[in-house]
């Protein structure tokens with residue numbers, strides 16, 4: 034039988050989605066559609082020839098919470114995550130509130146955002162989230178840190194189906210969004226700090242823009258130090274990040290100085 038073109042397919046479950054994808058290998062997953070039509074400018078947006086809509090797959094719309102994790106289906110809208118309120122780690126909700134405007138957030142999904150390495154990449158990496166990826170062949174899990182630059186770590190005809198976020202208590206969360214002045218200098222900087230009494234026990238800093246930056250080596254430097262921090266330690270920590278970014282040879286000088294200034298301001302806020 035001849036294969037028809039220009040189809041909008043609405044599978045009712047994974048058991049329908051993957052056979053449909055095999056039949057239309059060029060089909061593009063359509064979640065909220067906001068990224069697919071972004072920046073087109075013309076009155077009628079141009080859509081891919083064949084579309085696989087995720088709207089009717091119940092599992093992709095599920096949210097569950099256990100004592101240790103929050104699990105979110107990939108097709109959950111950003112606004113529905115925000116509406117969960119205090120269940121959502123502060124780093125995640127602050128980032129979602131910084132994305133576009135409420136009408137866009139009512140359409141846009143978390144899976145769509147992560148698959149285009151949007152702003153939600155930063156809290157997912159900082160919170161050590163893991164992603165469930167599905168294909169006709171089965172399921173695999175991947176850390177958010179390994180799914181954070183374009184093209185994302187998906188095999189052909191594989192999709193992001195679920196996000197698992199550890200629920201840890203963070204004492205301070207610092208969120209900064211750098212709006213892009215040029216194509217390459219936007220992104221989200223997140224600093225998560227956990228202390229017990231006057232001791233800093235954990236710090237995780239992530240910048241996600243075109244590329245994800247996280248210096249796991251420097252994270253241990255401040256752990257166990259008394260709060261407020263000694264200013265010398267705070268400046269040394271900033272310098273570790275400087276050395277890390279200079280060693281990578283990216284990002285460019287403008288974004289590098291924005292990240293370093295953001296980290297310096299955040300860390301000095303913990304110093305006397």
Ligand SMILES: Cc1cc2nc3c(=O)[nH]c(=O)nc-3n(C[C@H](O)[C@H](O)[C@H](O)COP(=O)(O)OP(=O)(O)OC[C@H]3O[C@@H](n4cnc5c(N)ncnc54)[C@H](O)[C@@H]3O)c2cc1C
Pocket residue numbers: 061062063064065066067068069070071072107108131132133134137140141142143144145146147148149150151152153191192193194
């Ligand atoms: C005016 C405007 C402002 C915006 N501002 C921001 C902003 O501030 N920050 C930001 O991060 N983004 C922004 N965006 C981009 C976009 O809206 C978001 O990134 C959004 O979350 C994308 O989600 P979606 O569900 O609409 O994705 P879609 O457009 O449906 O899909 C995006 C891509 O991901 C693929 N995809 C979708 N779901 C899956 C899945 N589960 N598995 C595998 N692949 C999948 C699609 O095939 C497509 O290639 C903006 C967009 C607009 C129009």
